[in-house]
Amino acid sequence: MALIVQKFGGTSVGSAERIAQVAEKIKGFKAQGHDLVIVVSAMSGETNRLIGLARDICADPDQREMDVILSTGEQVTIGLLAMKLKSIGIPAISYTGAQVRIETDSSFGKARIQHIDEAKLRAELDAGKVVIVAGFQGVDGQGNITTLGRGGSDTTGVALAAALKADECQIYTDVDGVYTTDPRVVESARRLEKVTFEEMLEMASLGSKVLQIRAVEFAGKYNVPLRVLHSFKEGPGTLITLEEDLSMEQPVISGIAFNRDEAKLTIRGVPDTPGVAYKILGPVSAANIEIDMIVQNVSKDQTTDFTFTVNRNDQRRTEEILRKVATDIGAREVAGDSAIAKVSIVGVGMRSHAGVASKMFEALSRHGINILMISTSEIKISVVIDEKYLELAVRTLHSAFELDAPEQDSDHI
Amino acid sequence: MALIVQKFGGTSVGSAERIAQVAEKIKGFKAQGHDLVIVVSAMSGETNRLIGLARDICADPDQREMDVILSTGEQVTIGLLAMKLKSIGIPAISYTGAQVRIETDSSFGKARIQHIDEAKLRAELDAGKVVIVAGFQGVDGQGNITTLGRGGSDTTGVALAAALKADECQIYTDVDGVYTTDPRVVESARRLEKVTFEEMLEMASLGSKVLQIRAVEFAGKYNVPLRVLHSFKEGPGTLITLEEDLSMEQPVISGIAFNRDEAKLTIRGVPDTPGVAYKILGPVSAANIEIDMIVQNVSKDQTTDFTFTVNRNDQRRTEEILRKVATDIGAREVAGDSAIAKVSIVGVGMRSHAGVASKMFEALSRHGINILMISTSEIKISVVIDEKYLELAVRTLHSAFELDAPEQDSDHI
Numbered sequence: 001m002a003l004i005v006q007k008f009g010g011t012s013v014g015s016a017e018r019i020a021q022v023a024e025k026i027k028g029f030k031a032q033g034h035d036l037v038i039v040v041s042a043m044s045g046e047t048n049r050l051i052g053l054a055r056d057i058c059a060d061p062d063q064r065e066m067d068v069i070l071s072t073g074e075q076v077t078i079g080l081l082a083m084k085l086k087s088i089g090i091p092a093i094s095y096t097g098a099q100v101r102i103e104t105d106s107s108f109g110k111a112r113i114q115h116i117d118e119a120k121l122r123a124e125l126d127a128g129k130v131v132i133v134a135g136f137q138g139v140d141g142q143g144n145i146t147t148l149g150r151g152g153s154d155t156t157g158v159a160l161a162a163a164l165k166a167d168e169c170q171i172y173t174d175v176d177g178v179y180t181t182d183p184r185v186v187e188s189a190r191r192l193e194k195v196t197f198e199e200m201l202e203m204a205s206l207g208s209k210v211l212q213i214r215a216v217e218f219a220g221k222y223n224v225p226l227r228v229l230h231s232f233k234e235g236p237g238t239l240i241t242l243e244e245d246l247s248m249e250q251p252v253i254s255g256i257a258f259n260r261d262e263a264k265l266t267i268r269g270v271p272d273t274p275g276v277a278y279k280i281l282g283p284v285s286a287a288n289i290e291i292d293m294i295v296q297n298v299s300k301d302q303t304t305d306f307t308f309t310v311n312r313n314d315q316r317r318t319e320e321i322l323r324k325v326a327t328d329i330g331a332r333e334v335a336g337d338s339a340i341a342k343v344s345i346v347g348v349g350m351r352s353h354a355g356v357a358s359k360m361f362e363a364l365s366r367h368g369i370n371i372l373m374i375s376t377s378e379i380k381i382s383v384v385i386d387e388k389y390l391e392l393a394v395r396t397l398h399s400a401f402e403l404d405a406p407e408q409d410s411d412h413i
Numbered sequence: 414m415a416l417i418v419q420k421f422g423g424t425s426v427g428s429a430e431r432i433a434q435v436a437e438k439i440k441g442f443k444a445q446g447h448d449l450v451i452v453v454s455a456m457s458g459e460t461n462r463l464i465g466l467a468r469d470i471c472a473d474p475d476q477r478e479m480d481v482i483l484s485t486g487e488q489v490t491i492g493l494l495a496m497k498l499k500s501i502g503i504p505a506i507s508y509t510g511a512q513v514r515i516e517t518d519s520s521f522g523k524a525r526i527q528h529i530d531e532a533k534l535r536a537e538l539d540a541g542k543v544v545i546v547a548g549f550q551g552v553d554g555q556g557n558i559t560t561l562g563r564g565g566s567d568t569t570g571v572a573l574a575a576a577l578k579a580d581e582c583q584i585y586t587d588v589d590g591v592y593t594t595d596p597r598v599v600e601s602a603r604r605l606e607k608v609t610f611e612e613m614l615e616m617a618s619l620g621s622k623v624l625q626i627r628a629v630e631f632a633g634k635y636n637v638p639l640r641v642l643h644s645f646k647e648g649p650g651t652l653i654t655l656e657e658d659l660s661m662e663q664p665v666i667s668g669i670a671f672n673r674d675e676a677k678l679t680i681r682g683v684p685d686t687p688g689v690a691y692k693i694l695g696p697v698s699a700a701n702i703e704i705d706m707i708v709q710n711v712s713k714d715q716t717t718d719f720t721f722t723v724n725r726n727d728q729r730r731t732e733e734i735l736r737k738v739a740t741d742i743g744a745r746e747v748a749g750d751s752a753i754a755k756v757s758i759v760g761v762g763m764r765s766h767a768g769v770a771s772k773m774f775e776a777l778s779r780h781g782i783n784i785l786m787i788s789t790s791e792i793k794i795s796v797v798i799d800e801k802y803l804e805l806a807v808r809t810l811h812s813a814f815e816l817d818a819p820e821q822d823s824d825h826i
Contacts, residue, residue, distance in 0.1 A: 016469035050489065056429035057493050058500035065499070068507050069492035072485035076463065079482035080470050086478070087471035094481050098511065099556055143512055 001033040002167035007157035010044035012231035023084040035125045039135040039157040042073025063108035067147045074134035082132045092130040097137035104138035104146045111146035116163035154215035162222035176230035177238035180403040181256040188404035196243045199254045202346045202380045206257035252349035253401040260341045263315035266307045269332025272299040289314045293375040341390040344382040363400035414446040415580035420570035423457035425644035436497040448538045452548045452570040455486025476521035480560045487547035495545045505543040510550035517551035517559045524559035529576035567628035575635035589643035590651035593816040594669040601817040609656045612667045615759045615793045619670035665762035666814040676728035679720045682745025685712040702727045706788040754803040757795040776813035
């Protein structure tokens with residue numbers, strides 16, 4: 001008998017039939033004697049419908065009022081799931097974020113959880129009820145409704161698990177676990193039994209859509225065992241846990257992540273004086289544009305080239321800023337390139353293994369894939385390459401680091 | 414400069430265009446210097462959509478969870494209207510029932526308002542904001558979301574006006590006021606300038622759909638001047654107020670109400686012993702069936718006939734109960750008739766005028782309309798007639814009591 005927090009996403013509760021399936025699943029867990037807190041998202045499509053309503057009203061909707069509207073999506077789902085459970089004989093009760101209460105800061109649209117009052121939840125659990133909590137939402141100190149941003153329901157689940165000191169937080173999704181890489185790109189990708197918080201964090205920040213970064217951060221910070229599972233298929237999923245809990249046979253590399261969301265900006269012929277990096281990147285950051293990788297070339301003739309990546313959506317704005325900066329500091333030219341992709345290898349095993357980087361570079365060069373930028377962390381190496389080589393690079397690295405499944409796994413998604 | 418509470422129903426906020434129109438209307442009032450609290454319903458169709466979702470989940474949805482779901486309808490509208498106002502430069506803020514806080518009892522689906530905390534609203538008004546409040550909803554002492562029942566937004570408007578001691582509560586609808594009778598039945602029906610709370614109450618309980626009974630009761634109890642107006646047409650509407658505020662020229666009869674919602678049940682040959690009425694009606698009331706009019710015939714041969722009306726939806730259930738009762742008390746037979754209609758004349762003027770009833774009966778008999786049942790109150794006389802004579806009866810009484818418009822009013826709905 002354990003206390004488990006289970007989170008079901010929008011697709012898992014996207015119709016009356018799906019909600020009924022989720023209810024039966026919960027009934028099964030309840031029959032095993034577990035205490036259950038269920039976090040749900042809005043029914044799939046609902047959040048977009050609500051955003052559409054707001055956009056019809058005005059082009060740039062006020063964010064406080066947007067949160068008032070968006071939070072209704074999850075509120076409908078908690079009511080539906082709770083009434084379904086009651087109708088099949090399982091005592092259940094729904095709670096909005098404000099009712100719990102899940103207190104956040106006042107950053108509407110991207111609020112951060114500050115405190116969870118677990119007393120009411122505990123009392124409902126003690127009374128034998130399944131508690132259904134609206135994901136993605138909270139309330140600030142003044143009683144305003146807030147939302148945590150897209151995918152915030154995962155964070156709600158982890159935060160509740162931390163507050164309640166739950167035995168496990170289970171995230172039910174439309175995949176049956178975390179894979180060594182995207183199975184749509186590499187057929188032989190394998191489901192991982194276990195992965196560390198840190199690795200998951202790198203994978204998530206590198207573009208893996210399985211879990212929200214903030215949820216993984218939160219889970220790592222409070223050491224909440226997190227499990228990714230398929231909503232409607234049986235299976236152990238992938239457990240995300242502390243490094244110490246991993247088996248000794250942990251491979252060097254756990255997975256290959258990639259994304260096509262970035263664009264590369266280069267400013268050439270920059271006079272190489274102290275503080276030039278700040279002069280270039282300061283105005284970009286000031287415009288709230290997030291910078292990912294940065295490379296500065298060695299100086300030649302007292303000038304240098306400066307390259308960095310931003311989200312493709314920000315490319316045009318960044319170029320405008322850079323052109324102004326180039327004039328101010330006397331740089332030669334500004335160039336942008338969006339036909340790039342980032343490929344990363346991730347693994348805590350890197351810490352104790354030398355030569356991982358050179359193995360990666362060698363494998364890529366063997367296929368004539370030119371590396372445009374490199375960035376490393378303790379457990380990750382990322383390279384930027386020409387976008388057209390992306391699939392080839394991922395497959396090459398997947399096999400070079402021996403991640404391919406021993407036999408064809410016909411069960412993966 | 415006045416403090417006005419304005420309530421806009423589901424049709425008035427049924428689309429982005431309508432919400433924009435309402436926002437412009439509010440902007441106009443604000444420009445006149447008024448303090449405004451706006452109560453809104455769910456967008457038209459939304460409440461039915463939400464009920465549909467719940468019905469897809471289970472046949473008999475839990476009422477607490479139903480209220481969690483239903484309350485989202487108004488929550489979306491307050492967000493949309495508040496963001497629209499802000500986008501056209503009017504400071505505005507939305508409040509759910511729980512945020513206000515509008516405290517109710519715990520009768521989910523038909524909760525009654527017990528207390529309104531007006532402090533926050535007052536502070537927002539003092540800060541120059543238009544406050545948008547979700548109608549139809551509240552929160553009980555334990556923090557559960559409640560709803561006031563269909564049409565409850567009118568009640569929210571009146572209750573807020575009472576709590577804030579507003580100068581007027583304006584109910585915007587799809588009609589331009591209260592009419593002497595339904596203009597679809599009598600072309601010469603006139604809009605009333607003023608009508609008393611009591612008269613409005615009788616008309617509402619007799620089937621006039623313009624205002625919710627509870628809202629009128631509430632307004633009368635706290636003497637909140639209530640005005641019914643058209644959402645998108647200019648005009649003074651109808652003011653509902655205390656009797657003392659009416660002009661001296663008040664006519665004897667203010668309006669003719671009618672409905673086709675009732676069925677007539679008769680139990681014949683009942684042994685006329687003390688307590689027999691209770692033996693018949695007790696089991697009906699115990700089954701939660703509301704009884705409207707009751708007539709007991711004079712006794713003949715120690716037996717009597719007993720007739721009463723119930724809502725047509727309850728007719729079959731009532732007949733079943735009566736057949737059992739008839740066996741128990743030794744009555745002869747039970748008969749039901751749904752082809753009836755109720756017509757009522759309403760007016761505070763009745764108090765000071767004799768002969769109103771005989772004038773009514775004479776007018777009906779002149780057209781061969783047989784009266785099946787009669788019921789009277791201080792300011793109302795209702796008769797049950799054969800349904801097929803309904804329109805004729807209404808037109809006859811409308812003209813007999815001189816309610817017809819002096820000339821053709823081409824402006825009414």
